[in-house]
Amino acid sequence: MQSVILFGNGGHCKSCIEVIETSGFYKIKGIIVHPNDSSKKFMEYKVIGNDKNLDDTFCNEDIALICIGQIKSAEPRMRIFKMLQEKNLPLVTVKSKFSIISKYAIIKKGTIVMHNAIINAGSNIGLNCILNTNSLVEHDAKVGNHCHISTGAILNGGAEIGDECFIGSGAVIREGVKIGDKSIISSGKIVMSDLPSGTIFK
Numbered sequence: 001m002q003s004v005i006l007f008g009n010g011g012h013c014k015s016c017i018e019v020i021e022t023s024g025f026y027k028i029k030g031i032i033v034h035p036n037d038s039s040k041k042f043m044e045y046k047v048i049g050n051d052k053n054l055d056d057t058f059c060n061e062d063i064a065l066i067c068i069g070q071i072k073s074a075e076p077r078m079r080i081f082k083m084l085q086e087k088n089l090p091l092v093t094v095k096s097k098f099s100i101i102s103k104y105a106i107i108k109k110g111t112i113v114m115h116n117a118i119i120n121a122g123s124n125i126g127l128n129c130i131l132n133t134n135s136l137v138e139h140d141a142k143v144g145n146h147c148h149i150s151t152g153a154i155l156n157g158g159a160e161i162g163d164e165c166f167i168g169s170g171a172v173i174r175e176g177v178k179i180g181d182k183s184i185i186s187s188g189k190i191v192m193s194d195l196p197s198g199t200i201f202k
Contacts, residue, residue: 003029003062004092007080009042012069012130017043019096019114020065026092029062051080054087063092066110070130070148072184074164078146081110081128091128105137108145126163144181162197 004026006013013031020026030048033039039047049057058064064084068076084091091110095101099113104121110128113119117131120138125131126145134152137143141155144163149155153167156175161167165179168187173179180197189201 001025001027002092003027003059005029005032005048005058005062005064006045006067007032007064008066008068009033009037009039009047010067010069013067014043015114015133016065016067016094016112017045019094019112023094023097026063026094030057032057051083054083054089058089063090065092065094065112066128070146070166072166074146074148074166074182077128078164081146099131132169138175150187 009031020028028045030046031042032049033047035050035052066077066080070077093107093109094112096113096115098115099117101119102121105119105123107125108127111125113131114133116133117135122140123137124142126143128146129143130148132149132151135149136154138155138157140158142160144161146163147161147165149167150169152170154172156173158176159173160178162179162181164182166184168185170188171185172190174192177191178194180195182197183195183199185191185201
């Protein structure tokens with residue numbers, strides 16, 4: 001099994017650990033925390049470093065997963081993503097064994113697909129995304145980089161989500177609708193028409 005190092009020690013990281021442990025593909029080497037965090041352990045895993053001592057933490061065979069949650073702003077996940085790229089540290093794509101993912105779907109590096117998510121044929125998921133529990137990405141839908149598709153959200157066929165978007169729990173995006181970059185769709189909302197970049201849909 002490949003050795004994976006996790007970034008972050010909040011609630012989302014707990015869910016990521018659950019997915020990784022049940023996948024059987026990776027072993028968790030340890031957790032990277034914020035430099036001001038003095039934690040020694042998180043759940044059953046050792047805190048092995050922080051953002052400032054990565055060079056002493058990674059081995060050649062290690063891979064990384066960003067386990068910081070994304071509510072509204074993608075900035076914290078993007079900051080870590082950029083840092084890992086600058087240091088040429090590889091990111092893993094994690095897929096729950098309880099998810100359903102078409103062999104005709106594209107899922108890019110750094111993305112995690114949580115339990116019971118469904119990713120259908122022709123869909124395209126960007127870098128460093130969260131496809132959360134019970135989310136549905138239908139055929140030919142597109143999700144940009146650094147997005148969070150929350151629990152139970154539905155992207156219908158051909159919908160397009162721009163970069164750095166947050167789609168709240170239970171939200172429904174109508175087929176073919178395009179949502180611009182950096183938009184926030186609140187929980188339970190139904191989006192029936194295109195939205196420009198920077199929209200906050202409450």
